[in-house]
Amino acid sequence: MSTSQASPEYTLYLFWISYFSGKMQAYLNYKRIPHRCVEPQWSGELLREILPNTGLMKVPVLRTPLGEWLADSTPMIDWLEARHPDGKVIPDDPVQAFFCRLLEDYADEWLWRPALHYRWSYTTDQQALSRRFAETFLSSQPAPNFITAALVRRRQRLIYVDGDGVTAQTRAHVESIYLDTLDRLQKIFEHQDFLLGDKPCLADYGFFASMFRHFSLDPTPSLIMQQRAPAVFAWVARLWNARHDDAQLGHWCAAGELPPGWDAIIGDIGAAYLPYLLANARAWRDGRRHFDITIQGTGYRKLPVVQYRVWCRERLQQHYAALPDAQRAAVDDRLIAANALEPLLADGRIASGLYDDVEPPLCKPRRYGRLEMLRRFFSGTHWRVPVARA
Template identity: 30%
Template sequence: MATPYRLFGTPGSLYTAKARSYLRKQHVDFVEMPAASAEFAALLPTIARWIIPVLTTPAGEVLQDGSVIIDHFEAAGPRLSAFPTTPIHRAVAAIFELFGGEGLLRPAMHYRWNFDDVNQPFIANDFVAALAPAGAPQAVKDQVFGGAARRMRAAMAAFGVTEASIPAIEASYADFLARLDAHLATTPYLLGGHPTLGDYGLIGPLFAHLGRDPVPRQLMQRTAWNVFRWTERMNAPEAQADGLGPADGGLFADDAIPDTLVALLRFIAEDFLPELTAHVAFANHWLAERPDDITGTSGLANPANRTIGVARFAWRGHEIATMVMPYRFWLLQKVQATAAACDDPRLGELLAATGLAPLLTLRTTRPVERRGHLEVWGAAR
């Protein structure tokens, strides 16, 4: 029997959820493997750092990152492509992939780590099952969870979750949920009758953290049933439309963007664009301070480090500080490449009307590339 695809990750991982959903929808025969397994440990020299998800193929290829995994199957001819064939839908899908992976980190971390009385029994078991060695004694399990929790709470602060910002985070997330719920009341997926790249971007935070951890799951079930139902749909291999959308499973006709989706794009401009703008400005200053040629490297002493510093910016009446990761610029470049291939003037009009036009011109002075499963800087533009 051929070795199946193996997906290494954890049940509660935002980034694993993206890859898992895609593989299920494509009917890929895969086995999900715990990150605590010996098989994953054997992959660490290849991927050069501890990071998930990782997919190994029957041919022996190693793929790291949900977007890379999706690109791999799309190039081979998927069962149900994540890439719309029409240019405006394709660009909008890419925007939601970027926002889904990077723009919902504050609510995802806040609702996981700031409600210990309710969440912690579930989260502790979840982390231990995924990260502790099989058969480990309780003392080892406690140590594994304690170490993971400390790292994740530090990451939460680095994503801008503070005592002062929590009310704004909760208000922002409630606003987003209401807009997405209104949109999904009339369509099974973001762009119509089947999932696209934007759905796979959003499922990461909206399932793994916000649709699965006890407190945010109850919040979603209570206030945004259509979003919760969509998370179930996104984790099912079969088609589930609930009578919504085109009967043939197609996307919205004529490359159309309904008003409910326009409202979500406006939210991205209001809520996420200030952070992205600050991160690009920080990165360009950081690059300017390194005049030596760093092409093909991360420019860091430790190539496995994902963060180059901390940027400060105004967000919903607060000044917050968040860590700057070049990976985000790599996803931004994918949005820009997709938009550049669109010759329909309606895309520019849509981005201008929603406040997202700056997405097309926000650029680091060096592009971000991926080599050897790491983010590195390309040659200066």
Template identity: 50%
Template sequence: MNSDPARPLRVYGSEISYFTGKLEGYLRYKEIPYERIATTRRHWQRIIPKETGVAQMPAVELPDGRWITDTTPIIDWLETQWPEPAVIPRDPLQGFVSRLLEDYADEWLWRPALHYRWSYRGDALLLSRKIVDEILADLPLPGPLKRLAIRLRQQRGYVRGDGVTACTRSHVEDVYLKTLAHLEAILATRPFLFGERPTLADFGFFASMFRHFGLDPTPSAIMRSRAPAVWEWVARVWNARASRTRGALSNGIPNEWGPILDEIGSAYLPYLCANAEAWKAKQRRFDVTIQSVPYQDLPTSRYRVWCLERLRVHCNALAEAARREARALLERHGCWEPLWRVVDPDSGHDPEGRAPFAHGINVF
């Protein structure tokens, strides 16, 4: 891969985007030359869908003119081009668990991140202004009307449309609050989540913690008050550089990860199973009870069926001894059975394994 700083990667994204922030944190740490291109309406409606098959951020244009999409396979591929220092731990068990944690952080923290952004009036007013100023500045409509349209769209699609109701709101917020508490305990003993340098797990959690929870007024105030070590870690990840951020990773899977693995086993993987069953049944929406809380009329996500498939692929790729270790760990935390519960969760996405060069699919 050409790493000439005169020909950087072109990252099309937003300064308030969950996954753009995740990828930028990774690129900064690896010291991979890039420039962020503020996504305009023209990019969003024409260029990005044409090149990647889907209107989502970030989209990356490589120096050779190819395009890639979806941060998880993007990072996988970039690791083959800039292999040192590796962010996916070389220890097989740590490597698999870091992928599981990345997937959990990417997908399960999405709902609370969007809820805090669009359910709280002050946050919604601020962020709708930022979106309009960055992406819709050239749309010839009055600013207040554009901002109102953004707020209504986001609330309809990502709050009410993703199962946030009076019944579930407390549980949705608890996902964030418990994650803060668990990360605070982990960061009490190390600067990064697995040791002295960042790994894939750091960048997974960084996605929501940086440009949502750490940026939006309501959740950022909570973070500063309840989890100052997490607040500090967000800045540490953003400032980390491979040339100066060195050190060893912890041995194995530290015990402090137990509570988050418990959450994966009791909440996230059961959700993935219900979603996969709905996909197999060709249902556009489904109901599921998570930790005794009934979520109704959730949108079925083909992409998240693919997430479940990928977790299984990575588990099956482990050598026999590492797979036994992984099974023992996952069984202790209630993760093993739901990981394999659904028979043949076939998303049909990327059967040739071309991601991140394959055309992407929307999460919903």
């Protein structure tokens, strides 16, 4: 359902404090893709325009100049790369392209838990961000701001902290994901401007999602970044300001090669993220809603099964299967060294069913009755509940 007339520019619907909104803003800016940014109201554009056109009450979403609606930052970037080739962020080299996709997926999904933990577990952070919620896209709610902010704090903590496996027993490990990532990135950015060399690649934008809107701006993790990893703090600003036609930008490293600092990150992926994706996919296949897993010696209990992350694993397997034989051997060597090949391929393809009726990032419009609109007004779209697309 799109009644809007074609516009010469894209419209990016976003929240200015949103994880993936910052990623898409930086990417669109780098590519110099004409766009305008709109922060929707919960009971306004989000409910009445974005939901009917995407089936989601989430941002970022993108409306194209032709009136198409796009959602999900990872396939959105693929879609835009094909239509705006200047300043490409995905290398032509198959080895580099595969590992860029692997690091982007890891950064998007595995840094989510610590990013939401720091925002909603620490008093200073939750007070500041809940106030931001209340004064912007929830400002049309009838309750006073202090009540709205308190409700936001309770909801966000229940869903993204208590409901996502962050407990007294797991908290140190959750925070170590952030701290270790800072250390990995600090070593890289002490020697080069971006992850793959002297210009941004897809992996940069994966890490930027959490490192910009959450870790570099929320009070507690921002102070940690400034003190522990100043080169990462500088990279955040550098990537935000990067434009593909800047004459000062250089090149990626030679085809077939990866910077030495990537090995430690791929090691983290093999030790933690891919085993998690495998366990999540098995639980989805078995029809479970929760699962237990021990990651790097820390036991997580009753983690929610996330359909989207079953699709993430499918997609990584597809990119792996598409590698030419010669390049697959080189990829295998790195994955085996990181204990990452087995959890990537174990049990074969476990189908998510997430996008069976639509090709992402394109969205299908859907009609909602009054009762369903009322339900969505109060519940929104839960981040981990399976998505039904009409």
